[in-house]
Amino acid sequence: MERVVSIAIVLLAVSAADATYYCPIPEENFKTTLSSKEYKRGFPIGSKVKFYCSEGYELFGSEASQCTADGWNPPTPICFLQVTCTGRGGIRDGSVSPSKGPYFAGDEITYSCETGFKLIGAKTDICQNSGEWKEEKKPFCRAVTCKRLRAPPKGFADSEYSAYFPGEEIKFSCQKGYRITGSRKNKCGRDGKWIYESTPKCIEDEVSCPTPRTPVNGGIEPEKSKYFAGDEITFFCGSDSYLNGTFFDECLENGKWRYDERLACIRTTCLGADLSEYSDWRPKRRKYFVGDKVEVECEDGYSTSDDNQVVCRSNGNWSKLPRCKKVVCYIPKPPAGGYVLPVIGYKLPGQRVRYFCDEGYKLIGRDHNVCTKAGFWKYDNDETPTCVEQDRCRFRTAPEKGDVSPRQRSYRVGQKIKLSCEDKYYLDGPAENVCEEGGEWKYRWTPKCRKYCVFERDEVDDENIVHSAIQRRFEYKAEIHFKCKRSTLLVGDDYVKCGEDGVWEKKIPKCVPVCYRPTVQNGKLLDDKSLKDVFVEGDTAEISCDDGFRPKTAGKVTCLSGGEWDMEEFCISNKQRCSEKEVRNGGARPKEPWYEPGASVRYFCHIGHILTHGDGSNVCMSDGTWKFPVPNCRGHSTTSFCAGRCGRRSDYRRYPCQCNITCRWFKNCCSDFAETCPGSGN
Template identity: 25%
Template sequence: MSLKLALLVLAAVICTVYATGSSSSGLSYSYIANRPCYVKRISYGSHDSESAYIYNGDDVTYTCNSGYQIKGSAKVQCRSFGRFSAPSCVKIPGCSRPSNSHFPVGMQYSPSKPRYNTYEKLWLSCVDGYSLKVRSSSDESIRCLPSGKFENVRAYCVPKCRALGDLENGSFDLDKDKYDVGDEVTYECDAGYELEGESVLTCLKSGKFDHDKPECIPELCPTPATIDNGFFNDEQDNYPVSTEITYGCDQGFELVGTSDLRCEIGGVWSDDFPFCEEILCATIPIDNGSFDPDQDSVVVGQDVTYECDEGFVLDGEKTLVCQAYGQFDEEAPECVPIRCEFPGEIDNGSTDSENDLYDVGQTVTYSCDKGYDLDGEATLTCQNDGKFTPDKPECNPIVCPSPVEPKNGRIKGKRTTYRPNNKIWFFCDAGFELEGKKDLTCLSSGNWNSEFPTCVPSGCPHPTAPSNGYITGTKPSYKAGDKIWFKCNAGFSLVGKKDFTCLKNNIWNGKFPICKEIPSGCKAPPGVKYASYWPRRSSYSVGASVTYKCYRNYVLIGSDDITCGNGGSWAPGSQKCVRTTSCFGRCYKYVKGARCDCDIGCKSRGTCCRDFYGICH
């Protein structure tokens, strides 16, 4: 059917509607007058309507792409009989912002804005590290042409050479952050160092110097001489100026010459290398005795052993050792006539004599004070070797053995040692009672007057709170019928029985529970058919929320948002998406705040859904 014929038919229908109140096809005048408008698309632009159709009185706003402007009204309203007139987008005169590819490397321009007028200029410059090169001053800018494009760039940017940094142990003559093409830098080293590399570097057009930066390496001294029976510290691969070394000798040798040497400028050592000589100790003869080995001297570390003739005894060290400084570690001993020295007094006791010296065969007798007992022989005799035998005895106090603290109990009156007449008292912890004598006394025989008592249970044992938990209903002691309850701290759950009762046989009626940590956070939320959620992650922390959204033509029943709670559970639940084949899901019966119906009577009540004619009719 041609457009002209369609318009004639439409006009006839409208006239019939005006005359009769209805069309020949059964459509009412109200329906035709309020039919929806098709939202047209426009070239180089877009509109803000989410639907392809809008209804009488609704409006749509059009916008144009960058470089275009609206021709006509930007906001268009749907009028009666589906009348709708969309605007168009026309190109704006001038140039848009040029792309970076329009300019050579290192170049920038100003001003920077989205649009430029015809013949407006962009002024060219180079970024830091480059310098602008032009043939004439006119090359310093480009213009926006009537064609809507900028002129070609005729200038270019030449890179500068970056500073190579300080020269360690040296210096250079031209210090800049950036160097122009042709700049020369001359390097030289401090005293004691020599230059390795080129001394003069030139900046090239490539933005790099013609050679790498040189280095100042130290002047070196020859490797120090190795000496027999000696050494020097700080051995290394090379020895630069100012290096110091110290020579030393092995045990039994001494250094001849200077021990400390230094590498001087010019690569020479400050003195000749030393050498090591062996150290000897001269032996010392004694009267009424001899020594071994029988020679005039010995080397460092060698022993000399002395012994006396018969009837004499050594006074001093028997063995002397030659030391690194050429002397023995002790003075030479003497051989004196054999006599026994007084063996000494004893604590808490006495002797029958206290002479300084005793002849062979003489005796010394010991006895103990009251309250002490002699440990060893009472009488000692002076022997031919100048010593008393047997060993000197000791007087030990008469003491009772240390008491053993009872399990589940304690002792009062404890001390380091227990002498005769000392007393101790025994007590039991809550829930236990004493079996045996309560107080004991240390006797003069060194024994207690009774066996140590024990603590036996007087009820159920005291319960121990679980790790990360606690107990309610605790008491100092527990008798048959007493109850306790176990609980866990926040973030932990009880594994096992919660409440316990003390039985008549003094045991609890079960095994105590433990507190297990509740996992923190949640896994992915439950999926809802015909819906997606956001944000999507593999795990979520406590307190995190996700939002469900149904697919097109579906509506969500239940809460949009759910939250991760303690224990790894999501709440609230029971979400589902139902298909919107009618006004179901958008009527007041199903969605809070909705005020629409979708039945035959909604037309007379004026409560039809907004899209009633498009979906329900």
């Protein structure tokens, strides 16, 4: 069965100078998973390829290779067929699972028999790494049989085989002068048991039959002088022949034999089924007579070590059957300065080996060989490849502030060197170079050792600045970006760049506190299209207040160092407050130093005084004046005061404060009632 090998390919960066060089696509069983047209000619230098084998194949050689100017390095591997086992076909009256090959090393097969047969031999077999089966012989199926039954005393059984197959019958008879009691017949069941467990008995009787005829080249069982009615006899032949008629007879009650045939033993034949272990034999028949010759053939990959002709012998068996041995080619000798893969072992017909050269050598000739069906390598010693030494590359100068390893006067083709730099420097270019065919280095220019730019985090003392640096050292053209935290403004460029000499090209910026454009309650900033949204310390902004409001200061606010404006309330109301007015011999409730427009107060007088005018209430106007003139309190006699204030229950609405004998039930009783109205009776 044909197998193919899939290749997974990873293409690395390829310089423009190498783009015109290609490595050939691997031949024969190889194919790529790429469909791009640009790789139909081959793979560009620098391409890396990883190889995988299909199921049933083994990979020999490196699983990865890279395209160089000298071709694939290391050489492309090959995929060999895995070890297989053959010579295990089906079995007669049975089956094998799995039934289809090929069988590889480690595969296991299981044998089973049809109903009525049992397996003789190992039930399972395993294909080993040597290509041979674990069991030397494969099993076969034998029919289920019943055990041997012996004839009764003074009696006979028509057969006394060591075993009987299901469905076969045995008949019993007695000697002359005896008759049988019990069943004359018994039958072997499918389960390997007789239908009747006991054999019949022979009792004495007077009727007998004449002596029976013995088959030519055969015999009679049992053999005795007299056979009585009911007796049964069995005719038998040698192991190399068979009977040409009925194999038993019975003495009847009339004194005659039931069949009384003239019998003879004819030699047996050899069976073609005994040759089933071979893939074919000729001529092909089911049966062969004594002396017939047959030529046998082995399966592909096997051959007979002896004569492949067998003869049917007189005993019904074949002469010595030749053994089929696996055809193999042992691993050939490697060329000087090279090696062969695989290194040891052997290969089956159709399988290959590959030739390789050591580093510094080049293969001249065919890089593979094939095992033939005859067990020889297809290409003989005259076509064995050779390995010749390749050109060498000159000493490679180390870069300034750097080193090269190993240091040699010259290098062989395929040898690699490594470049490195001193501390505080890094390599700007490939760190590895390889000597290619023709004595030229893969990279013909020497990379430079550049100095790192160093960024010390502790040098950034501004707690409001944030940077993108996650390491301390940076290479040429590397950048660090900066930004500020909220309420601060970045002053300077937002990044620095590493220069060629290891010095930062720009200075680290700073973050300064800022005031954001204020939101003015009851006002707004002056309408100026150039007005900015962010202000630094010392910047001012002019404010315009809404109608009915005025600036709290001169109309300007200033950004302070902490990022705050110098005043939180910018616009205040134009409305004025009323001041507290002194009431002689009295007061006002509530008592406040200032009253907002619309606020109400109520005046009161001390004991013995009354208001000079008004009902005692007043309201603060929006212009900062009181609605009514503020009254004073003047003195009055007790009598007239009480007369003016004390009255009946029904007239309490007349005065702001009522006092009478029932004042305890009113909420507006005078607090000075007991003192000012002593005659009231309370």
